[in-house]
Amino acid sequence: MSKLTDEEIEKYREAGRIAAIVMKKAKKIVTKGRKLKYICDSLENEIIKLGAKPAFPVNISVDHIAAHYTSPIDDELSLPERALVKIDLGAHIDGYISDHAKTFLINATKSSQNLRDVAELALDKAIKIVKPGVRPGDIGEVIEKTIKGKGLVPIVDLSGHVIQRWKLHTGITIPNFKPKIDLFSQKLGEGSILAIEPFVTSANGSKNIYDESYTFIFSQSGSKAKSDDAKTILEKIEHFKKLPFALRWLDGLMSETRLFAALKELISLKTINRYPMLVSKSKTKVAQAEHTVLITEDGYEILTKI
Numbered sequence: 001m002s003k004l005t006d007e008e009i010e011k012y013r014e015a016g017r018i019a020a021i022v023m024k025k026a027k028k029i030v031t032k033g034r035k036l037k038y039i040c041d042s043l044e045n046e047i048i049k050l051g052a053k054p055a056f057p058v059n060i061s062v063d064h065i066a067a068h069y070t071s072p073i074d075d076e077l078s079l080p081e082r083a084l085v086k087i088d089l090g091a092h093i094d095g096y097i098s099d100h101a102k103t104f105l106i107n108a109t110k111s112s113q114n115l116r117d118v119a120e121l122a123l124d125k126a127i128k129i130v131k132p133g134v135r136p137g138d139i140g141e142v143i144e145k146t147i148k149g150k151g152l153v154p155i156v157d158l159s160g161h162v163i164q165r166w167k168l169h170t171g172i173t174i175p176n177f178k179p180k181i182d183l184f185s186q187k188l189g190e191g192s193i194l195a196i197e198p199f200v201t202s203a204n205g206s207k208n209i210y211d212e213s214y215t216f217i218f219s220q221s222g223s224k225a226k227s228d229d230a231k232t233i234l235e236k237i238e239h240f241k242k243l244p245f246a247l248r249w250l251d252g253l254m255s256e257t258r259l260f261a262a263l264k265e266l267i268s269l270k271t272i273n274r275y276p277m278l279v280s281k282s283k284t285k286v287a288q289a290e291h292t293v294l295i296t297e298d299g300y301e302i303l304t305k306i
Contacts (some may be wrong), residue, residue: 003105003190003191004191004300007067008096008165009113009191009294010094010095010135011065011096011104012096012097012098012193012292012294012303013029013303014051014052014092014096014301015055015090015091015092015093015096015097015303016091016098016100016292016302016304016305017303017306018047018050018051018052018091018093018098019047019089019091019098019099019292019304020100020304020305020306021046021050021090021254021306022043022046022047022050022089023045023087023089023100023102023304024246024306025042025043026039026043026087026102026104026276027102028091029043030080030085030087030106031102031106032077032079032081032107033078033079034078034112035075035076035077035078035206036060036071036077036078036079036251037054037071037075037076037077037248039058039060039071039087039174040057040058040060040070040071040177040246040248041071043058043087043089044057044058044089044176044193047089047091050091051093052091052093052285053091053092054089054090054091054092055090055091055092055097055098055099055168055243055244056071056077056089056090056099056168056217056243056244056245057070057075057215057244057245057246057249058087058088058089058243059086059087059088059089059101060085060086061085061086061088061286062079062080062083062084062085062086063084063279063285063286064084064279064283064284064285064286065277065279065280065286066155066158066199066209066278066279066280066286066288067086067088067158067199067209067277067288068216068275068276068277068278069214069216069277070216070217070246070248071216071246071248072216072248073247073248073251073256074249074269075248078148079106080106081106081107082107082108082109083105083106083107083108084103084104084106084108084112084115084116084285085103085104085106086101086102086104086287086288087102087103087104087187087206087237088100088101088221088288088290090168091103091222092243094165094167095165095241096165097152097163097165097167097243097292098100098292098303098304099163099195099197099290099292099304100132100290100291100292100304101288101289101290102120102288102289102290103115103116103120103267103287103288103289111202111285112285112287114150114152115152115200115201115202115285115286115287116122116168116287116289118146118147118150118152118200118229118287119198119199119287119288119289120198121150122142122146122147122154122198122200122289122290123143123196123197123198123290123291124145125142125143125146126139126142126143126196126198127196127207127291127293127300127302129142130191130194130196130295130299130300131291131295131298131299131300132187132188132190132255132295132297133187133188133189133235134187134188134295135184135185135186135187135188135294136172136173136174136175136184136186136188137175137176137178137179137184137185139160139174139194139196140159140174140175140176140177140178140179140184141177141178142180143175143176143177143196143198144176144177144178145178145285147176147198147200151199151203151204152200152202152203153200153201153203153205153207154176154177154198154200154201154207154209155176155197155199155200155201155207155208155209155277155280155286156176156177156208157176157207157208157209157241158176158197158199158268158278159174159175159176159197160173160174160175160176160194160195160196160197160290161173161174161194161195162174162188162193162194162195163193163195163292164193166241166242166243167244170202172188172209173280174187174194174195174197175235176197176198176199177207181239185259188295189240189295190295190297191294191295192294192295193291193292193293193294193295193303194293194294194295195290195291195292195293196261196290196291196293197288197289197290198288198289198290199287199288200285200286200288201280201282201284201285201286201287201288202285204282204284205278205280205282205284205285206280206281206282206287208233208281209278209279209280210278210279210281211276211277211278211279212276212277212278213276214246214276214277214278215274215275215276215277216246216247216277217235217244217245217246217247217275218244218245218247218263218272218273218274218275219240219243219244219245219272219273219275220234220237220238220240220242220245220271220272220273221242221270221271221272221273222269222270222271223271224266224269224270224271225265225266225269226256226265226269227261227262227265229254229258229259229261229262229265230262230265230266230269231260231273232253232254232262233250233253233259233263233266234266234271236250236253237250237272240279244275256286272275290304291303291304291305292304
């Protein structure tokens with residue numbers, strides 16, 4: 001990995017600063033009865049207002065939904081009377097990405113508060129060991145030890161990741177557990193950008209998740225299109241440069257019937273990838289915490305903290 005220039009680091013810092021500011025807005029608007037679509041649209045618009053672009057659709061995952069829920073076009077869902085709400089958002093400046101997540105509580109039970117607190121604690125302890133030469137498996141070991149030490153369970157099917165320009169996931173995984181084999185032994189050097197994100201569930205919960213059939217997030221992976229409608233969508237999504245996009249970002253391009261038919265075509269041609277909604281296998285509540293971290297010469301810098 002080539003060394004980052006000062007200009008590149010500043011773009012990562014600005015993307016991180018914007019994500020942190022927008023997360024503070026999330027804290028104000030994640031309230032009982034609020035429409036999920038209002039929250040997604042508001043936070044994405046705030047990212048744009050502050051001079052960046054969304055690195056991916058705002059994820060708003062409630063209770064046992066672990067990840068990858070963003071509002072579809074006509075979403076009428078509202079936050080319930082009592083909820084554990086995960087907001088995962090990202091900003092980018094010219095492709096330099098930040099990724100930030102927090103868990104918010106609405107009239108929470110003590111068990112939900114504990115899930116949130118332990119996710120934050122695991123993230124904090126994991127970040128503290130970051131320095132040149134750290135291995136993804138080292139980070140995962142700290143996360144697992146911290147979570148299990150509090151009598152809870154990490155979701156092992158979900159993980160953090162290394163970020164590069166225009167690449168939210170580079171292929172290098174930051175696990176949420178201590179690896180049993182040498183898959184995560186690559187040493188990470190100065191200038192690496194890490195998204196560290198523990199997911200926590202209750203002791204009687206499953207450490208695994210499963211894909212729901214619902215998919216509202218996609219990304220471009222190819223360039224084939226046959227029908228005119230598919231070509232229209234392709235022309236639109238090429239502006240996202242293979243970063244994830246929301247179904248609702250295509251609202252107004254054509255009727256929903258035509259839109260879904262064209263998306264089905266693009267999926268079959270492997271032109272776009274699906275990111276289905278991910279749900280706790282045991283239907284237990286899941287908490288999440290995430291920061292984007294830069295490995296510096298002698299340690300780390302949290303980019304999504306102000």
